[in-house]
Amino acid sequence: MPPSVHHLFRDQTAGMKKRERTRSALLDSAISVFAGKGYEAASITDITSHAALANGTFYNYYQGKDELLRDVAAGIAEEVTARINEDMTELDHGPSRVTLATARLLRTARAEPEWLKVLLNSVFVIPELQSATVQYLRQDLEMGIGQGHFTANVNVLLINQILSLIRAALLLDPAMGDATIKQTCEAVLRLLGQSPVKSQKQVDDVFRRFLGD
Amino acid sequence: MPPSVHHLFRDQTAGMKKRERTRSALLDSAISVFAGKGYEAASITDITSHAALANGTFYNYYQGKDELLRDVAAGIAEEVTARINEDMTELDHGPSRVTLATARLLRTARAEPEWLKVLLNSVFVIPELQSATVQYLRQDLEMGIGQGHFTANVNVLLINQILSLIRAALLLDPAMGDATIKQTCEAVLRLLGQSPVKSQKQVDDVFRRFLGD
DNA sequence: CTCATTTATGAGAGTTTCCTCATTTTTGTT
Protein backbone atom coordinates (compact mmCIF):
# COMPACT_ATOMS: atom_id res chain seq x y z
CA MET A 1 0.00 0.00 0.00
CA PRO A 2 1.34 3.42 -0.93
CA PRO A 3 1.30 6.14 1.72
CA SER A 4 -2.20 6.92 2.86
CA VAL A 5 -4.40 9.27 1.06
CA HIS A 6 -4.88 12.72 2.42
CA HIS A 7 -1.59 13.84 3.93
CA LEU A 8 1.25 13.22 1.57
CA PHE A 9 3.91 15.06 3.53
CA ARG A 10 2.73 14.45 7.07
CA ASP A 11 2.93 10.72 6.53
CA GLN A 12 6.49 11.03 5.33
CA THR A 13 7.61 12.84 8.47
CA ALA A 14 5.67 11.06 11.22
CA GLY A 15 7.95 10.57 14.21
CA MET A 16 10.48 13.11 13.07
CA LYS A 17 11.40 16.29 14.89
CA LYS A 18 8.88 19.04 15.26
CA ARG A 19 10.49 21.17 12.61
CA GLU A 20 9.88 18.61 9.90
CA ARG A 21 6.36 17.89 11.09
CA THR A 22 5.36 21.52 10.97
CA ARG A 23 6.93 21.90 7.56
CA SER A 24 4.86 18.96 6.39
CA ALA A 25 1.72 20.51 7.82
CA LEU A 26 2.40 23.61 5.76
CA LEU A 27 3.03 21.55 2.63
CA ASP A 28 -0.12 19.46 3.02
CA SER A 29 -2.14 22.55 3.75
CA ALA A 30 -0.73 24.22 0.67
CA ILE A 31 -1.91 21.35 -1.52
CA SER A 32 -5.49 21.85 -0.34
CA VAL A 33 -5.43 25.60 -0.59
CA PHE A 34 -3.70 25.74 -3.97
CA ALA A 35 -6.08 23.14 -5.36
CA GLY A 36 -9.08 24.93 -3.90
CA LYS A 37 -8.59 28.53 -4.92
CA GLY A 38 -5.51 28.41 -7.11
CA TYR A 39 -1.92 29.35 -6.44
CA GLU A 40 -2.28 33.02 -7.33
CA ALA A 41 -5.33 33.64 -5.18
CA ALA A 42 -4.00 31.76 -2.17
CA SER A 43 -2.68 33.94 0.65
CA ILE A 44 -0.15 32.98 3.29
CA THR A 45 -2.85 33.29 5.91
CA ASP A 46 -5.09 30.91 3.96
CA ILE A 47 -2.36 28.32 4.17
CA THR A 48 -1.39 28.81 7.80
CA SER A 49 -4.93 28.89 9.12
CA HIS A 50 -5.86 25.77 7.16
CA ALA A 51 -2.94 24.15 8.97
CA ALA A 52 -4.06 25.64 12.31
CA LEU A 53 -0.90 27.68 12.59
CA ALA A 54 -0.24 31.36 13.04
CA ASN A 55 0.58 33.53 10.08
CA GLY A 56 4.10 34.26 11.31
CA THR A 57 4.97 30.58 11.50
CA PHE A 58 5.09 30.41 7.74
CA TYR A 59 8.10 32.70 7.69
CA ASN A 60 10.06 30.39 9.94
CA TYR A 61 10.06 27.93 7.05
CA TYR A 62 9.76 29.75 3.74
CA GLN A 63 10.61 33.14 2.31
CA GLY A 64 7.55 33.27 0.13
CA LYS A 65 4.77 31.40 -1.58
CA ASP A 66 6.88 30.43 -4.60
CA GLU A 67 9.42 28.60 -2.45
CA LEU A 68 6.61 26.65 -0.85
CA LEU A 69 5.17 25.75 -4.22
CA ARG A 70 8.52 24.35 -5.30
CA ASP A 71 8.59 21.94 -2.37
CA VAL A 72 4.95 21.02 -2.84
CA ALA A 73 5.33 20.30 -6.52
CA ALA A 74 8.55 18.34 -6.07
CA GLY A 75 6.94 16.18 -3.41
CA ILE A 76 3.87 15.45 -5.47
CA ALA A 77 5.95 14.72 -8.54
CA GLU A 78 8.07 12.25 -6.64
CA GLU A 79 5.11 10.39 -5.21
CA VAL A 80 3.19 10.34 -8.48
CA THR A 81 6.10 9.05 -10.56
CA ALA A 82 6.78 6.39 -7.93
CA ARG A 83 3.19 5.16 -8.19
CA ILE A 84 3.26 5.16 -11.96
CA ASN A 85 6.50 3.25 -12.22
CA GLU A 86 5.64 0.60 -9.66
CA ASP A 87 6.16 -2.89 -11.11
CA MET A 88 6.76 -1.64 -14.60
CA THR A 89 10.39 -2.66 -14.99
CA GLU A 90 9.56 -5.94 -16.72
CA LEU A 91 7.19 -4.28 -19.18
CA ASP A 92 9.16 -3.72 -22.37
CA HIS A 93 6.47 -2.88 -24.91
CA GLY A 94 6.44 0.87 -25.59
CA PRO A 95 2.73 1.34 -26.29
CA SER A 96 1.78 -0.69 -23.22
CA ARG A 97 4.09 1.35 -21.04
CA VAL A 98 2.75 4.66 -22.30
CA THR A 99 -0.83 3.50 -21.90
CA LEU A 100 -0.32 2.10 -18.42
CA ALA A 101 1.56 5.18 -17.28
CA THR A 102 -1.16 7.49 -18.55
CA ALA A 103 -3.92 5.42 -17.02
CA ARG A 104 -2.14 5.17 -13.69
CA LEU A 105 -1.53 8.88 -13.61
CA LEU A 106 -5.21 9.51 -14.17
CA ARG A 107 -6.24 6.87 -11.65
CA THR A 108 -4.04 8.62 -9.13
CA ALA A 109 -5.82 11.83 -10.02
CA ARG A 110 -9.08 10.09 -9.23
CA ALA A 111 -7.88 9.00 -5.82
CA GLU A 112 -6.14 12.30 -5.04
CA PRO A 113 -7.81 14.99 -7.11
CA GLU A 114 -5.74 17.76 -5.60
CA TRP A 115 -2.35 16.40 -6.50
CA LEU A 116 -2.49 16.53 -10.25
CA LYS A 117 -4.29 19.84 -10.22
CA VAL A 118 -1.49 21.44 -8.22
CA LEU A 119 1.22 19.65 -10.13
CA LEU A 120 -0.01 20.66 -13.56
CA ASN A 121 -0.42 24.27 -12.55
CA SER A 122 3.06 24.27 -11.07
CA VAL A 123 4.54 23.36 -14.40
CA PHE A 124 3.76 26.85 -15.63
CA VAL A 125 5.13 28.64 -12.57
CA ILE A 126 8.22 26.40 -12.35
CA PRO A 127 9.28 25.45 -15.88
CA GLU A 128 12.39 23.52 -14.82
CA LEU A 129 10.20 21.08 -12.91
CA GLN A 130 8.87 19.65 -16.12
CA SER A 131 12.05 18.23 -17.57
CA ALA A 132 12.74 16.13 -14.49
CA THR A 133 9.22 14.78 -14.22
CA VAL A 134 8.91 13.90 -17.83
CA GLN A 135 12.05 11.87 -18.42
CA TYR A 136 10.24 8.54 -17.96
CA LEU A 137 7.72 9.52 -20.61
CA ARG A 138 10.51 10.34 -23.03
CA GLN A 139 12.09 6.95 -22.50
CA ASP A 140 8.84 5.12 -23.13
CA LEU A 141 8.22 7.13 -26.29
CA GLU A 142 11.68 6.31 -27.59
CA MET A 143 11.08 2.66 -26.83
CA GLY A 144 7.82 2.65 -28.80
CA ILE A 145 9.47 4.39 -31.73
CA GLY A 146 12.40 1.97 -31.68
CA GLN A 147 9.97 -0.93 -31.73
CA GLY A 148 8.23 0.52 -34.77
CA HIS A 149 4.95 1.15 -32.99
CA PHE A 150 4.99 4.92 -32.91
CA THR A 151 5.39 7.37 -35.77
CA ALA A 152 6.51 10.58 -34.17
CA ASN A 153 9.45 12.77 -33.28
CA VAL A 154 10.07 13.16 -29.58
CA ASN A 155 10.30 16.90 -29.31
CA VAL A 156 9.25 19.30 -26.62
CA LEU A 157 5.99 20.15 -28.36
CA LEU A 158 4.97 16.50 -28.47
CA ILE A 159 5.63 16.18 -24.76
CA ASN A 160 3.53 19.24 -24.09
CA GLN A 161 0.74 17.91 -26.28
CA ILE A 162 0.57 14.75 -24.20
CA LEU A 163 0.55 16.73 -20.98
CA SER A 164 -2.18 18.90 -22.45
CA LEU A 165 -4.36 15.89 -23.15
CA ILE A 166 -3.97 14.88 -19.53
CA ARG A 167 -4.81 18.38 -18.41
CA ALA A 168 -7.93 18.35 -20.57
CA ALA A 169 -9.13 15.20 -18.86
CA LEU A 170 -8.53 16.71 -15.44
CA LEU A 171 -10.39 19.91 -16.22
CA LEU A 172 -13.33 18.23 -17.83
CA ASP A 173 -13.88 15.32 -15.50
CA PRO A 174 -12.21 15.83 -12.13
CA ALA A 175 -13.91 12.64 -10.89
CA MET A 176 -11.88 10.93 -13.60
CA GLY A 177 -14.23 8.17 -14.70
CA ASP A 178 -12.82 5.22 -16.58
CA ALA A 179 -14.44 6.46 -19.79
CA THR A 180 -12.43 9.66 -19.54
CA ILE A 181 -9.27 7.76 -18.76
CA LYS A 182 -9.72 5.41 -21.71
CA GLN A 183 -10.50 8.21 -24.13
CA THR A 184 -7.40 10.05 -22.97
CA CYS A 185 -5.18 7.00 -23.35
CA GLU A 186 -6.53 6.42 -26.85
CA ALA A 187 -5.91 10.04 -27.71
CA VAL A 188 -2.30 9.77 -26.61
CA LEU A 189 -1.77 6.68 -28.75
CA ARG A 190 -3.44 8.33 -31.74
CA LEU A 191 -1.21 11.33 -31.29
CA LEU A 192 1.77 8.98 -31.42
CA GLY A 193 0.61 7.62 -34.76
CA GLN A 194 -1.30 4.49 -33.85
CA SER A 195 -4.51 3.77 -35.71
CA PRO A 196 -7.85 4.16 -33.93
CA VAL A 197 -8.46 0.41 -33.97
CA LYS A 198 -5.04 -0.46 -32.61
CA SER A 199 -5.27 2.27 -30.01
CA GLN A 200 -8.53 0.98 -28.70
CA LYS A 201 -7.28 -2.58 -28.53
CA GLN A 202 -4.13 -1.45 -26.79
CA VAL A 203 -6.08 0.42 -24.14
CA ASP A 204 -8.52 -2.43 -23.57
CA ASP A 205 -5.62 -4.82 -23.25
CA VAL A 206 -3.82 -2.74 -20.66
CA PHE A 207 -6.99 -2.23 -18.66
CA ARG A 208 -7.68 -5.94 -18.69
CA ARG A 209 -4.19 -6.91 -17.69
CA PHE A 210 -3.30 -4.24 -15.18
CA LEU A 211 -6.26 -2.18 -14.10
CA GLY A 212 -9.25 -4.49 -13.84
CA ASP A 213 -11.61 -3.62 -16.62
CA MET B 1 5.61 43.88 -35.29
CA PRO B 2 5.46 44.32 -31.52
CA PRO B 3 2.35 43.20 -29.66
CA SER B 4 -0.72 45.37 -29.54
CA VAL B 5 -0.05 47.46 -32.59
CA HIS B 6 -3.59 46.75 -33.51
CA HIS B 7 -6.38 47.98 -31.30
CA LEU B 8 -9.22 45.60 -31.77
CA PHE B 9 -11.88 47.59 -29.98
CA ARG B 10 -10.70 51.11 -30.69
CA ASP B 11 -10.80 50.44 -34.39
CA GLN B 12 -14.37 49.25 -34.10
CA THR B 13 -15.58 52.41 -32.37
CA ALA B 14 -13.66 55.13 -34.19
CA GLY B 15 -15.98 58.10 -34.75
CA MET B 16 -18.55 56.97 -32.22
CA LYS B 17 -19.54 58.84 -29.09
CA LYS B 18 -17.04 59.32 -26.32
CA ARG B 19 -18.64 56.68 -24.12
CA GLU B 20 -17.95 53.94 -26.62
CA ARG B 21 -14.47 55.16 -27.33
CA THR B 22 -13.49 55.16 -23.68
CA ARG B 23 -15.02 51.72 -23.24
CA SER B 24 -12.89 50.52 -26.14
CA ALA B 25 -9.80 52.05 -24.60
CA LEU B 26 -10.45 50.05 -21.47
CA LEU B 27 -11.01 46.87 -23.45
CA ASP B 28 -7.85 47.26 -25.54
CA SER B 29 -5.86 48.10 -22.45
CA ALA B 30 -7.24 45.04 -20.71
CA ILE B 31 -6.00 42.82 -23.53
CA SER B 32 -2.46 44.07 -23.06
CA VAL B 33 -2.51 43.91 -19.30
CA PHE B 34 -4.17 40.50 -19.08
CA ALA B 35 -1.78 39.10 -21.64
CA GLY B 36 1.18 40.70 -19.89
CA LYS B 37 0.73 39.72 -16.26
CA GLY B 38 -2.32 37.47 -16.33
CA TYR B 39 -5.92 38.09 -15.44
CA GLU B 40 -5.56 37.27 -11.75
CA ALA B 41 -2.57 39.50 -11.15
CA ALA B 42 -3.94 42.46 -13.12
CA SER B 43 -5.32 45.29 -11.00
CA ILE B 44 -7.89 47.85 -12.04
CA THR B 45 -5.25 50.54 -11.77
CA ASP B 46 -2.97 48.58 -14.08
CA ILE B 47 -5.68 48.67 -16.70
CA THR B 48 -6.72 52.29 -16.30
CA SER B 49 -3.22 53.68 -16.22
CA HIS B 50 -2.24 51.67 -19.29
CA ALA B 51 -5.19 53.39 -20.97
CA ALA B 52 -4.14 56.79 -19.54
CA LEU B 53 -7.33 57.06 -17.53
CA ALA B 54 -8.03 57.57 -13.86
CA ASN B 55 -8.79 54.64 -11.66
CA GLY B 56 -12.34 55.82 -10.96
CA THR B 57 -13.19 55.90 -14.65
CA PHE B 58 -13.22 52.14 -14.73
CA TYR B 59 -16.25 52.06 -12.46
CA ASN B 60 -18.24 54.24 -14.82
CA TYR B 61 -18.15 51.28 -17.22
CA TYR B 62 -17.80 48.03 -15.32
CA GLN B 63 -18.65 46.66 -11.90
CA GLY B 64 -15.53 44.55 -11.72
CA LYS B 65 -12.71 42.84 -13.54
CA ASP B 66 -14.78 39.77 -14.42
CA GLU B 67 -17.34 41.83 -16.32
CA LEU B 68 -14.56 43.45 -18.29
CA LEU B 69 -13.05 40.08 -19.10
CA ARG B 70 -16.38 38.92 -20.49
CA ASP B 71 -16.50 41.80 -22.97
CA VAL B 72 -12.86 41.36 -23.87
CA ALA B 73 -13.17 37.65 -24.50
CA ALA B 74 -16.39 38.00 -26.48
CA GLY B 75 -14.83 40.66 -28.70
CA ILE B 76 -11.72 38.61 -29.37
CA ALA B 77 -13.77 35.49 -30.04
CA GLU B 78 -15.90 37.33 -32.57
CA GLU B 79 -12.93 38.73 -34.44
CA VAL B 80 -11.00 35.49 -34.41
CA THR B 81 -13.90 33.36 -35.66
CA ALA B 82 -14.57 35.89 -38.40
CA ARG B 83 -10.99 35.64 -39.59
CA ILE B 84 -11.02 31.87 -39.50
CA ASN B 85 -14.26 31.53 -41.42
CA GLU B 86 -13.39 34.03 -44.13
CA ASP B 87 -13.88 32.48 -47.59
CA MET B 88 -14.48 29.02 -46.24
CA THR B 89 -18.10 28.57 -47.28
CA GLU B 90 -17.23 26.77 -50.51
CA LEU B 91 -14.87 24.36 -48.78
CA ASP B 92 -16.82 21.17 -48.15
CA HIS B 93 -14.10 18.69 -47.20
CA GLY B 94 -14.10 18.09 -43.44
CA PRO B 95 -10.38 17.45 -42.91
CA SER B 96 -9.44 20.47 -45.02
CA ARG B 97 -11.79 22.68 -43.05
CA VAL B 98 -10.46 21.51 -39.71
CA THR B 99 -6.88 21.92 -40.87
CA LEU B 100 -7.40 25.34 -42.35
CA ALA B 101 -9.31 26.57 -39.32
CA THR B 102 -6.59 25.38 -36.96
CA ALA B 103 -3.83 26.88 -39.06
CA ARG B 104 -5.64 30.19 -39.40
CA LEU B 105 -6.26 30.37 -35.70
CA LEU B 106 -2.58 29.85 -35.03
CA ARG B 107 -1.56 32.31 -37.73
CA THR B 108 -3.78 34.85 -36.07
CA ALA B 109 -2.02 34.08 -32.83
CA ARG B 110 1.25 34.84 -34.58
CA ALA B 111 0.04 38.22 -35.76
CA GLU B 112 -1.71 39.10 -32.50
CA PRO B 113 -0.02 37.13 -29.75
CA GLU B 114 -2.13 38.67 -27.02
CA TRP B 115 -5.51 37.70 -28.37
CA LEU B 116 -5.35 33.95 -28.15
CA LYS B 117 -3.54 34.10 -24.84
CA VAL B 118 -6.35 36.09 -23.30
CA LEU B 119 -9.05 34.11 -25.05
CA LEU B 120 -7.79 30.71 -23.95
CA ASN B 121 -7.38 31.81 -20.37
CA SER B 122 -10.88 33.25 -20.42
CA VAL B 123 -12.32 29.88 -21.28
CA PHE B 124 -11.52 28.72 -17.78
CA VAL B 125 -12.93 31.77 -16.05
CA ILE B 126 -16.02 31.92 -18.27
CA PRO B 127 -17.07 28.38 -19.15
CA GLU B 128 -20.16 29.38 -21.12
CA LEU B 129 -18.01 31.27 -23.59
CA GLN B 130 -16.66 28.03 -24.94
CA SER B 131 -19.86 26.54 -26.32
CA ALA B 132 -20.55 29.55 -28.50
CA THR B 133 -17.03 29.82 -29.86
CA VAL B 134 -16.70 26.19 -30.64
CA GLN B 135 -19.83 25.51 -32.68
CA TYR B 136 -18.00 25.90 -35.99
CA LEU B 137 -15.47 23.31 -34.94
CA ARG B 138 -18.26 20.88 -34.07
CA GLN B 139 -19.81 21.30 -37.49
CA ASP B 140 -16.54 20.65 -39.27
CA LEU B 141 -15.90 17.57 -37.18
CA GLU B 142 -19.35 16.20 -37.98
CA MET B 143 -18.74 16.86 -41.65
CA GLY B 144 -15.48 14.94 -41.60
CA ILE B 145 -17.12 12.04 -39.78
CA GLY B 146 -20.05 12.00 -42.21
CA GLN B 147 -17.58 11.88 -45.10
CA GLY B 148 -15.84 8.90 -43.54
CA HIS B 149 -12.56 10.71 -42.96
CA PHE B 150 -12.63 10.89 -39.18
CA THR B 151 -13.03 8.11 -36.68
CA ALA B 152 -14.19 9.80 -33.51
CA ASN B 153 -17.15 10.72 -31.37
CA VAL B 154 -17.80 14.43 -31.09
CA ASN B 155 -18.05 14.79 -27.35
CA VAL B 156 -17.02 17.55 -25.03
CA LEU B 157 -13.75 15.87 -24.09
CA LEU B 158 -12.72 15.67 -27.73
CA ILE B 159 -13.39 19.37 -28.16
CA ASN B 160 -11.31 20.12 -25.11
CA GLN B 161 -8.52 17.92 -26.35
CA ILE B 162 -8.34 19.91 -29.57
CA LEU B 163 -8.35 23.20 -27.67
CA SER B 164 -5.62 21.82 -25.44
CA LEU B 165 -3.42 21.04 -28.41
CA ILE B 166 -3.82 24.62 -29.54
CA ARG B 167 -3.00 25.85 -26.07
CA ALA B 168 0.12 23.70 -26.01
CA ALA B 169 1.33 25.35 -29.21
CA LEU B 170 0.72 28.81 -27.78
CA LEU B 171 2.56 28.11 -24.56
CA LEU B 172 5.52 26.49 -26.18
CA ASP B 173 6.05 28.74 -29.15
CA PRO B 174 4.37 32.12 -28.74
CA ALA B 175 6.06 33.30 -31.93
CA MET B 176 4.08 30.53 -33.59
CA GLY B 177 6.43 29.36 -36.31
CA ASP B 178 5.06 27.37 -39.21
CA ALA B 179 6.71 24.22 -37.87
CA THR B 180 4.68 24.53 -34.69
CA ILE B 181 1.52 25.24 -36.64
CA LYS B 182 2.00 22.22 -38.89
CA GLN B 183 2.78 19.88 -36.05
CA THR B 184 -0.33 21.08 -34.25
CA CYS B 185 -2.54 20.59 -37.30
CA GLU B 186 -1.17 17.10 -37.77
CA ALA B 187 -1.79 16.33 -34.12
CA VAL B 188 -5.41 17.40 -34.46
CA LEU B 189 -5.90 15.16 -37.49
CA ARG B 190 -4.25 12.23 -35.75
CA LEU B 191 -6.49 12.73 -32.78
CA LEU B 192 -9.44 12.52 -35.13
CA GLY B 193 -8.27 9.18 -36.40
CA GLN B 194 -6.33 10.01 -39.55
CA SER B 195 -3.11 8.16 -40.18
CA PRO B 196 0.22 9.97 -39.82
CA VAL B 197 0.85 9.84 -43.57
CA LYS B 198 -2.57 11.13 -44.49
CA SER B 199 -2.37 13.82 -41.84
CA GLN B 200 0.90 15.13 -43.13
CA LYS B 201 -0.33 15.17 -46.72
CA GLN B 202 -3.50 16.93 -45.63
CA VAL B 203 -1.57 19.63 -43.83
CA ASP B 204 0.87 20.15 -46.68
CA ASP B 205 -2.02 20.38 -49.11
CA VAL B 206 -3.84 23.02 -47.09
CA PHE B 207 -0.69 25.06 -46.63
CA ARG B 208 0.03 24.94 -50.34
CA ARG B 209 -3.48 25.87 -51.39
CA PHE B 210 -4.39 28.45 -48.77
CA LEU B 211 -1.45 29.62 -46.72
CA GLY B 212 1.53 29.86 -49.02
CA ASP B 213 3.93 27.10 -48.06
C1' DC C 1 12.66 18.24 36.90
C1' DT C 2 15.49 22.01 34.95
C1' DC C 3 16.51 25.12 31.65
C1' DA C 4 18.77 26.31 27.30
C1' DT C 5 17.26 25.94 22.76
C1' DT C 6 13.91 25.65 19.37
C1' DT C 7 9.51 26.80 17.69
C1' DA C 8 5.10 29.35 17.56
C1' DT C 9 2.60 33.44 18.15
C1' DG C 10 -0.04 37.53 16.70
C1' DA C 11 0.04 42.55 17.04
C1' DG C 12 1.42 46.03 14.11
C1' DA C 13 3.85 48.75 10.39
C1' DG C 14 3.87 49.25 5.61
C1' DT C 15 1.63 48.18 1.02
C1' DT C 16 -1.64 47.39 -2.24
C1' DT C 17 -6.07 47.09 -3.96
C1' DC C 18 -10.98 47.96 -4.23
C1' DC C 19 -14.59 50.99 -4.68
C1' DT C 20 -17.22 55.46 -3.70
C1' DC C 21 -18.43 60.00 -4.54
C1' DA C 22 -18.13 65.01 -4.40
C1' DT C 23 -16.04 67.79 -7.63
C1' DT C 24 -14.08 69.22 -12.03
C1' DT C 25 -13.73 68.89 -16.92
C1' DT C 26 -15.44 67.84 -21.40
C1' DT C 27 -18.93 67.43 -24.78
C1' DG C 28 -22.32 68.69 -27.80
C1' DT C 29 -26.71 71.06 -28.46
C1' DT C 30 -29.27 75.23 -28.73
Added chain:
DNA sequence: AACAAAAATGAGGAAACTCTCATAAATGAG
Protein backbone atom coordinates in the same frame (compact mmCIF):
# COMPACT_ATOMS: atom_id res chain seq x y z
C1' DA D 1 -21.34 81.59 -26.33
C1' DA D 2 -24.07 79.59 -22.91
C1' DC D 3 -25.38 75.79 -20.51
C1' DA D 4 -27.12 71.24 -19.25
C1' DA D 5 -25.83 66.62 -19.65
C1' DA D 6 -22.20 63.32 -19.84
C1' DA D 7 -17.81 61.83 -18.59
C1' DA D 8 -13.50 61.88 -15.98
C1' DT D 9 -11.08 62.61 -11.87
C1' DG D 10 -8.43 61.31 -7.73
C1' DA D 11 -8.59 61.71 -2.68
C1' DG D 12 -9.72 58.68 0.86
C1' DG D 13 -12.02 54.96 3.78
C1' DA D 14 -12.11 50.07 4.19
C1' DA D 15 -10.27 45.68 3.59
C1' DA D 16 -6.74 42.30 2.56
C1' DC D 17 -2.16 41.04 2.39
C1' DT D 18 2.95 40.70 3.42
C1' DC D 19 6.51 40.41 6.45
C1' DT D 20 8.93 41.52 11.05
C1' DC D 21 9.92 40.93 15.67
C1' DA D 22 9.50 41.00 20.64
C1' DT D 23 7.47 37.75 23.44
C1' DA D 24 5.42 33.31 24.86
C1' DA D 25 5.20 28.43 24.66
C1' DA D 26 6.96 23.95 23.70
C1' DT D 27 10.60 20.74 23.32
C1' DG D 28 13.92 17.52 24.69
C1' DA D 29 18.74 16.62 26.58
C1' DG D 30 21.03 16.11 30.84
